[in-house]
Amino acid sequence: MLNLGVYHTLKIARSTQVGLFLTNGKEDVLLPLKYIPKEYEIGDELSVFVYLDHEERPVATTLKPYITLGDFAFLRVNYTNRFGAFLDWGLEKDLFVPFKEQARPMEEGKRYLVHLFLDTKTNRLVGSSKINQFLDKKPSELEKGEEVHLIISHITDIGINVIINGQFRGLVYKNEVYDDKIRPGDKRNGYVKLVRPDGKIDVTFHKIGLDNIEDSAQIILKELKLNKGFLRLTDDSHPEDIKSVLKMSKKTFKKAIGMLYRAKLILVKADGVYLTEN
Template sequence: MIEIGKFNTLTIARGTSVGLYLTDGTTDVLLPNKYVPEAWNEGDEFTAFIYLDQEERPVATTLEPLIKLNDFALLRVSYINNYGAFLNWGLEKDLFVPFREQARPMEQGKRYLVHMHLDEKSNRLVGSSKLNQFLKNEDLDVTEGEEVDLIVSHFTDLGINVIINSKYKGLLYQSDVYEDLRLGERIVGYIKTIRPDNKIDVSLQKGGVEGIEPNAEKVLDELRASRGFLRLTDDSHPEDIKTVLKMSKKSFKKAIGTLYKQRLIEIKEDGIYLVQS
């Protein structure tokens, strides 16, 4: 079965004057001439992205879209008409976001984090900036300490709201952020705490003993890049550590403690030195 809004691996059924017809054995879809490779044979498998053209007919493309079915992406508004906004998602036909699916009125030229789904009534791909309806923290399949994919979705005074594995809502506390993050940015994080009400706190660093090793490696990398010396000590201001190493003072102290025990660094009054092997 051909899936709209996704990459499909289909079979080349036949060539025509307008392009190749790809099939799943039941349904055929056109791959226009502009996307047809120089060499092809009937019966070969071919992977293409399937979406709907201007007449709402399935069509294939080899272009890489900026968003896929049931996922999220930061997209720019190309234009607005009486029906809604149309966002550039990397394909010839823009992604339609009806007014009813806009968390706030969209403006031409601005970018918004949206979710793309298949509208049940029209069977068309549409976008929505009302993200909460697509995020449910009821049945969680993540555990504390687990590595997860995060999408930055909203900035607040408390911290940064994130989307976890394109399924759940989470919060990254401002005190745990040691780098500049952008709306829509995709990053790797870790489940820090799952509360009794299924609210999730996340971190950009592993917790506990495991979290020391990546930080220790980060300190080593910075030392190597700085000719074996960093003007940082236990007494350094947390902001100085954050600026140089993008980590908290607590993580820094654990990291240099690990490196010192392994005799990889020397700690002196003016800073830390890389032990030359």
């Protein structure tokens, strides 16, 4: 059987009254009539997602699910019953999360971070909000400064908990977050700041070291150009004002301003920063 929960590129083998049968040369799967393209020829290739339909039969769809096998996503609960919860994942058939895979009882209408896995006993795609069991506690291969992919898990008083590369837990400290629009389920790029001996990982949304200063300098230049060559920010500006305008810390702002000043790209005056004519 074709692997469930992932995309496949398959050839159109034949057309029937119920849809198109697609093949990888060894196995066939039905693409129902509602999903077939307006124009096609036998032998054309289609990219489809394969899962089990309401009758537990493999079926292909051109719909794009919100989550694929081995991934994490924030999904909304459509309804619950005595067997578990059923989540909207963008397909006709809801994603089932049994009670034993719920970190806490799920409630209709609420969203939860879940992991999609294949239950080998039933050969069904199943969701789980007990995400720790799917994460590695020994991220030895990660290095300081390495760019990583982040999924926002949840937000606490300490900072933002994230999942790194779909494998590890990480934390972005609150005092290093300059965007108040971050929400659970968001996906962003980040950078490894520190891998602790106990396996815990500190990450940041910004590059570290000189790379961060250079990127911040470019952000300042862009803002200057958008504001007719002037920003009413100085070394004496309140950190929250700098955060609001530039989405960076005051410390980073001062270093980036210094870099731009030395490059003769700006003038620093008592009332703010000016873009030079060069």
